[in-house]
Amino acid sequence: MSIDSTPTGLDVDAIQGAGLIDGSCVFGEVGEGTVTVAVLPALASGLCFVGDQR
Numbered sequence: 001m002s003i004d005s006t007p008t009g010l011d012v013d014a015i016q017g018a019g020l021i022d023g024s025c026v027f028g029e030v031g032e033g034t035v036t037v038a039v040l041p042a043l044a045s046g047l048c049f050v051g052d053q054r
Contacts (some may be wrong), residue, residue: 002018005008012033013031013032014029014030014031015029015030016028016029016033017029018048018049019048020042020046020047023041023042024039024040024041024042025040025041025042025048026038026039026050027039027040
């Protein structure tokens with residue numbers, strides 16, 4: 001899951017989460033009352049996110 005606050009403590013506009021299923025990433029995003037879902041290929045690393053998502 002993506003971070004839910006900025007480094008300065010403000011709330012973010014949207015939060016993403018992803019799960020790896022059969023080599024694909026199922027992404028969900030919630031932001032400003034809208035939910036979006038997409039299926040994308042996994043990265044070469046086998047992960048769905050780039051960088052530190054803590």
